[in-house]
Amino acid sequence: MSSTSSENTVAQKYDRCLADLIVKTGLGLGVGIVGSVIFFRRRGWPVALSTGFGAGMSYADCDRSFNPARVPGTRIVPSSQ
Numbered sequence: 001m002s003s004t005s006s007e008n009t010v011a012q013k014y015d016r017c018l019a020d021l022i023v024k025t026g027l028g029l030g031v032g033i034v035g036s037v038i039f040f041r042r043r044g045w046p047v048a049l050s051t052g053f054g055a056g057m058s059y060a061d062c063d064r065s066f067n068p069a070r071v072p073g074t075r076i077v078p079s080s081q
Helices: 006-038 045-066
Strands: none
Touching: 006 045
């Protein structure tokens, strides 16, 4: 098994976060447009709201990726000396 450097690990996490941001924001935008056309008579706020929800979910996932202590139910065990 090959070891990866910390720079590569961080770069992979950033790549995943960027891809997640694009997918979830795009999905939120699509849901907002459909909801705006079908339910809210073509108002703008459902599009902005659902796009913000998608970006916020992506931000939360990225934050958990870089700081695993924020995942509910996990415990960080200190290394024994």
